[in-house]
Amino acid sequence: MKIKESKFIGSFANNTQLPKDRLPEIAFAGRSNVGKSSLINTLLARKNLARISNTPGKTQLLNYIRVNDAFYLVDLPGYGFAKVPKSEKRRWRLMIDDYLKESPYLRGVVSLIDSRHGPANSDLELISWLAELEIPCLVVATKVDKLNRKQFNESQNRILQTIERFPVHGPLFISSANGQGKKELWQSISNLLE
Numbered sequence: 001m002k003i004k005e006s007k008f009i010g011s012f013a014n015n016t017q018l019p020k021d022r023l024p025e026i027a028f029a030g031r032s033n034v035g036k037s038s039l040i041n042t043l044l045a046r047k048n049l050a051r052i053s054n055t056p057g058k059t060q061l062l063n064y065i066r067v068n069d070a071f072y073l074v075d076l077p078g079y080g081f082a083k084v085p086k087s088e089k090r091r092w093r094l095m096i097d098d099y100l101k102e103s104p105y106l107r108g109v110v111s112l113i114d115s116r117h118g119p120a121n122s123d124l125e126l127i128s129w130l131a132e133l134e135i136p137c138l139v140v141a142t143k144v145d146k147l148n149r150k151q152f153n154e155s156q157n158r159i160l161q162t163i164e165r166f167p168v169h170g171p172l173f174i175s176s177a178n179g180q181g182k183k184e185l186w187q188s189i190s191n192l193l194e
């Protein structure tokens with residue numbers, strides 16, 4: 001994928017305000033702090049287009065980034081952060097539910113899991129939810145730069161074993177710190193967009 005232009009379009013609290021230009025969308029979902037925003041920045045070779053945060057659970061908005069005037073990458077609010085109260089979790093679920101069910105331009109969801117200890121139960125909940133809604137799902141394991149070879153093999157086995165019962169693409173293993181896996185991820189995103 002050749003990136004000619006990428007632009008932050010806005011943060012939206014609900015479905016009624018979303019951009020109306022009917023471009024296809026790829027959404028990025030995962031637990032708070034898993035590396036969603038970092039990955040979007042890495043994909044677009046931008047430093048801080050998607051906002052990287054050290055205070056998980058603070059970005060409860062749908063963040064839209066337009067690429068090449070051709071499609072959107074959507075940074076979804078993170079889930080599964082332990083300190084977030086129940087009411088907040090419920091709000092997350094309702095918002096994402098609306099988004100997933102009522103986004104005619106959504107072509108697929110990149111489901112991010114932490115390569116060090118994922119998938120978490122909340123990750124598997126999302127993956128099975130996407131399967132139910134028949135939304136294509138690409139599993140991406142993040143932060144592989146933090147693993148040594150042995151840990152990488154363990155991670156790969158664990159992730160493969162847990163997701164094999166779901167109809168997902170991947171897993172791909174990536175690092176926003178060193179760019180590992182970026183090319184493969186763009187290839188998979190292109191496939192989802194086609």
Ligand SMILES: Nc1nc2c(ncn2[C@@H]2O[C@H](COP(=O)(O)OP(=O)(O)O)[C@@H](O)[C@H]2O)c(=O)[nH]1
Pocket residue numbers: 030031032033034035036037038039051052053054056078142143144145146174175176177178
């Ligand atoms: N070592 C390493 N750190 C990462 C990577 N991706 C994200 N991080 C760090 O993880 C933290 C959370 O990242 P962020 O992108 O804000 O996660 P988000 O909450 O899912 O959007 C930040 O401190 C990032 O610098 C990666 O691939 N490798």
Ligand SMILES: [Mg+2]
Pocket residue numbers: 036037038051052053059075
């Ligand atoms: Mg983020």
